[in-house]
Amino acid sequence: MAEAFPDVTQIRFEGPGTKNPLAFRHYNPDEVVAGMTMADHLRFSVAFWHTFRGTGADQFGVGTMVRPWDDGTQSIENAQRRVRAAFEFFEKLGVKFWTFHDRDLAPEGETLAETNRNLDAVVAVAKEEQARTGIQLLWGTACLFSNPRYMHGASTSCNADAFAYAAAQVKKAIEVTHELGGLGYTFWGGREGYTTLLNTDMGRELDHLAKFLHMAVDFKKEIGFTGQFYIEPKPMEPTKHQYDSDAAACVAFLQKYGLMGELKLNLETNHATLAGHTMEHELETAIHFGVFGSVDANAGDVMLGWDTDQFPTDIYLTTNVMLRIMKAGGLAPGGLNFDAHVRRESFEPIDLFHAHVGGMDAFARGLKIAAKLREDRALDDFIAQRYGSWDTGIGAKIEAGKVGFKELEAYMLEKGEIAPNASGRQEMLENILNDYIA
């Protein structure tokens, strides 16, 4: 097969001074930051679906993308060619991970059996390419939302057969993920939610969702797949109300149904903001509840009300994300998966490189800034000192469980009023952060 990107050679680190748009200014994979290489910190991954199956179609227009290696057919050969083009892209970009949806990888057949054979034929090529390049599968997933059979949901469909089909499909997707040595498997509940309560039995649907995940956990153990399972929260789109709306909703669900410990969260910036949260809030929440897993690295447009899946270029965002990832002790076995697509007007193959290079550089800057902030304890010392009253005296007693309401009332009746508060210094801290943004 001819090269898919003949005009692009290996993207290299050339440093901030370069004028070459297709070079890294900041991402230097082997450079050690805070005791680990940038590659190990960042664990970049490319999403096959957006980058190799995205057409640029939207609700108001057909596809625009020019993809010379893709003949537009649903043939296996075309699907295989796409995979080879993808690995050429991964290699030239210099990422070590990729992710896929089953149905984006290989076309559906007339029956499930045929569909599974199609998938196997394309997975074989992916396996070959992985072996050739050393690139690993960060996680696999199954598309349980595009086919009309899932119009009412998959595991939460009112149609029990849809659940059964989804089960069969996810079984296969886990198997091929296992076959490809995948480090994880992600559940994004595409149509697991509802459009109107007028026709919905929400409680029954949630019970079914839990049943489905338990089956998946059982199956994983049975076949010895040790990859991490992830749930990906998102609040709306396509259904009006997605069940896994945000990190807290996932945690509430996992706890109720005895699934804590089995699944972690794959968090995405654009999903966080659609839920009315910052990405750092979602990360903090996941860390606090012990379910931080992996990151879908993109950005939304907060002036727009839907998932725009843009490439992340805001350094404040990447810094904030990296601060939490470092606090969590790193990403592995998760990664930074670019669940992002080029704009419909950026239709040329080269735009795929511009987009990913820019996203990787933005995260490399975020990493360096976060590492410096941590090294200098530029924020940490302030926070530690701010909560100092909890380390001794009444605060320590409260934390130790030595006092209750009665003792605290007695303490305060005697004292009459609290010790003075100190300024929160938000403006000063924002200025300090700006000192590090470079």
Added chain:
Amino acid sequence: MAEAFPDVTQIRFEGPGTKNPLAFRHYNPDEVVAGMTMADHLRFSVAFWHTFRGTGADQFGVGTMVRPWDDGTQSIENAQRRVRAAFEFFEKLGVKFWTFHDRDLAPEGETLAETNRNLDAVVAVAKEEQARTGIQLLWGTACLFSNPRYMHGASTSCNADAFAYAAAQVKKAIEVTHELGGLGYTFWGGREGYTTLLNTDMGRELDHLAKFLHMAVDFKKEIGFTGQFYIEPKPMEPTKHQYDSDAAACVAFLQKYGLMGELKLNLETNHATLAGHTMEHELETAIHFGVFGSVDANAGDVMLGWDTDQFPTDIYLTTNVMLRIMKAGGLAPGGLNFDAHVRRESFEPIDLFHAHVGGMDAFARGLKIAAKLREDRALDDFIAQRYGSWDTGIGAKIEAGKVGFKELEAYMLEKGEIAPNASGRQEMLENILNDYIA
């Protein structure tokens, strides 16, 4: 004391044909609907803070409310007079419940001890009025957000003394609630959240919040207070991110910290919509997780991004709320508490009556419509039939836990494709709902 509302007599049910704006067209307390009186279904409650302490001040202007019984001073006498005016209002309106914030009831003193004495002096009048009128306290609560001492939070403050003060304050508030025979006690985390993560240790704050609630539970049991504890979810305002952001966030928290069973949720429409959810979604969620408690009956303006706390007049809303309340088996020991205030331009005392009468009538209509929908099974039969595939065959096996991924794959490989889906009929169902809106 002279009457506070000399121009208003007892509000009575006059039926839909009346031209009297200060009469009920729909709320007929003793009328039996679905086997219970409307009064018992609806359990209306007036919020003392909005109706007797709301001034009409907003961020752009000072108060406008004309309240002849209130001399504007911080005296105990004035506070007591307000309580008597309030009970006159409750009586003339014909509600059976009220709710209060401690600091709105009585003024703060120089010390906690003095403040507690102030509170006792006003509670004594409330107790007298309760005895005189038979009106009950739906729930009490403490204001842990207005005083600068709580600028950084109360139980989640970085200042341990603020936690201690809040503990003392809540202890007292629970005591007076108990003293007044209150049916419940509500925790709204006024400033329990954060403005910026640059200065915040979220995990430590959440641990403190849990500690605080455990102390409250312990204290409640110690004094034999059997009222229901509620958490009131709200996503933002005043802090950028409130910890109890929505029903799911509360459930995640309660489960993690071993508090399920001790606290239920007091849900509010305007808080739900600020969190990006419909009120019916929040109600369904609470019911499903077993934490449905009580309702703050108001409405927001979904075109505006803050808590407008308007009186509920949309019959679709009241119908949807009543459908869930009836599904949950009723409100008791909770109620429909009008956590709503008149607009700043509705500054006359009479506007308080217009507002509450309209809200009560809107809920009475919602109740009658919901009861009719349930009686006719106008939606229930459709839903039951829609999930019919789960009652037999493969669906029943899945629900019974008799099959896993392997069995389902075998089932589907043989079948090849799923049984056809049926239309969701959303438009038809919306039309049916409209047939009942009357």
Added chain:
Amino acid sequence: MAEAFPDVTQIRFEGPGTKNPLAFRHYNPDEVVAGMTMADHLRFSVAFWHTFRGTGADQFGVGTMVRPWDDGTQSIENAQRRVRAAFEFFEKLGVKFWTFHDRDLAPEGETLAETNRNLDAVVAVAKEEQARTGIQLLWGTACLFSNPRYMHGASTSCNADAFAYAAAQVKKAIEVTHELGGLGYTFWGGREGYTTLLNTDMGRELDHLAKFLHMAVDFKKEIGFTGQFYIEPKPMEPTKHQYDSDAAACVAFLQKYGLMGELKLNLETNHATLAGHTMEHELETAIHFGVFGSVDANAGDVMLGWDTDQFPTDIYLTTNVMLRIMKAGGLAPGGLNFDAHVRRESFEPIDLFHAHVGGMDAFARGLKIAAKLREDRALDDFIAQRYGSWDTGIGAKIEAGKVGFKELEAYMLEKGEIAPNASGRQEMLENILNDYIA
């Protein structure tokens, strides 16, 4: 051709008591309300694109709609068959108007010339059907957003050829609209806006947009087309910032470029709410600036951030819309065009009837309620009295232009303080509105 909807007969008015879901409970076309038949008040129109070309595809899944008369090909015969199916639908539904997009009516060919011939072939059938049924074309329009040639806009493209192509396309669309006796022509600026200012010359693009509309006006006059031109405001989607974002933005543009008097506005509820306005605000604005034209009758989901184009069933909405339409003196030559589509899960042909019947009934109720409110002057008298101070004294002098700042200062220095304000009575007025909601 066989009937497209063999199971549906003419939808008839059966009154509120009927159990027949496919009958009108409220819309009785010949019933006279406020001196005019309901048909003349409401001027319902069906949008060909949604109802006959909508597939149910969304960003997350392929089409679901079952349309037996449509063989899925791009043939002229299929296009013609769709038109015949559409007129059968219009007839059975009992609407008197329809609207179309050129490219939804007929397929594109290899060249513009071929495309125009395709369009002519389908228009011929539409003309036949119009003659057969008496159904009129409310307005036509051109699809300047789906084809990749318009990725950067049509008249506002950075590519001058795209402008030229759009001009040729709109010329043809106006011609066929004229040929079909259309009462109007609508400009919705599908991709007339921008995604990022980093690559955009907004001023130059706006100049081009104005140039385009002037050419259209010139052409219209040249060919003697006397239909009304409309601009349809919408704030976002598909571009991040649409130039015609709301009524005010359109007015600002029309005024600057000397186009007032040539174009009016076609307002849509879902577009209004996406712009942060209520539909009634947009209607009032258009009326005030003299550009009220026609209405796209739908509803959005205010909890969602995109154009959901749902059928309107909220009686408060339809009442508010009808109040403004009656205030404006009626819709003609505009209409109530159902720019709405059934949900993706409502995939059966019969759902098209449920949806339109419900929308028509909801507007019929809105009309009757609005007419009663106006007849009783239930709101008008309050408003007139509220502004009474402007009818005499200083108010009248101000309106008459007889006083300026100096005279008003003198007046107020003498008076010292203003005459007392009266309550805005919003709650009472909302209750009054509810008295009419039936």
Added chain:
Amino acid sequence: MAEAFPDVTQIRFEGPGTKNPLAFRHYNPDEVVAGMTMADHLRFSVAFWHTFRGTGADQFGVGTMVRPWDDGTQSIENAQRRVRAAFEFFEKLGVKFWTFHDRDLAPEGETLAETNRNLDAVVAVAKEEQARTGIQLLWGTACLFSNPRYMHGASTSCNADAFAYAAAQVKKAIEVTHELGGLGYTFWGGREGYTTLLNTDMGRELDHLAKFLHMAVDFKKEIGFTGQFYIEPKPMEPTKHQYDSDAAACVAFLQKYGLMGELKLNLETNHATLAGHTMEHELETAIHFGVFGSVDANAGDVMLGWDTDQFPTDIYLTTNVMLRIMKAGGLAPGGLNFDAHVRRESFEPIDLFHAHVGGMDAFARGLKIAAKLREDRALDDFIAQRYGSWDTGIGAKIEAGKVGFKELEAYMLEKGEIAPNASGRQEMLENILNDYIA
């Protein structure tokens, strides 16, 4: 009077390497950038109302701010002391401009006459301080929203007396602005809007608003005040719908009422985002329509739905704003007015310095970045080339008005299809922007 800020000396430029939080890292007033000093480019102004009258009160709590120079009384002496403290602040900060609201400067009296005398007494001190320091008044304004007399609006009140009072108040405010040598005067329509159309005659209110502004223009000319008049757009808050909702709404209004040329716009970031626009969109709009005037330099929190008036620290924002200001040819006679307040928890006087220093540095960085982008034509060349098709051939003919629909149809029928589009390159451009963010 003792120093208000005894612990702060003159804030100086110390460059990026400094560890001193109260020094400029980037703002070096006399440094020449793009041919002009930074001071002349940026024209920073402090808003008296936020910085010297802001208390930290919000809807959920009382004030928190510690202001040792302010005794909390409504006395003239206190008001005068505040002005002296303010000028000490302005001087130490090194800004050359300030802005005020009349009622924040001086207390209201019992009558308008007394109020005017109060204002004169405080203005006298401001005049003295201006003379002493050389600091100028960027613009003055009148508070027409706080007093209950304006509950229904000022010039758009239903009460004609409120209009008259507002006229008298604005007359005086313009006079004292003139007296202080103010460079401009701003109209922010605090309560010029409506809460519900149920009680509102919008058309009549807009006519009154126009009448009011015409009176102001007439008066300005009469007294020879040559300062620039500004309208400040804002979409909501305090009324549900503010008439001056965004730049386009203001332009539509100014054009209709013959006020173009008399008023320009004072744009604010937080108001732009509340209206669903980016600040750069509002700036571009104002520039295009010829009404760009001045800038209120703040930032909102796009996750929150109200005006948070935060200090601007995002370098992307300041860069984008400075790009437009430079495109417009600079700010004069307008300025960058910090219409921003410290967070409620940042209650110490020193926080005022942290906040302003950070905002000034952020804008200085934005200026330097914007200047470099312009010097390198890093974006401009791309844009110019992108629109190249308009400079010759059919594009040039269209711009020159030499062709209409018929000629364009002929051109395109011959050509058949358009010349290819080029990629919009959004991702590459975002990367280029990031190269300059330093």
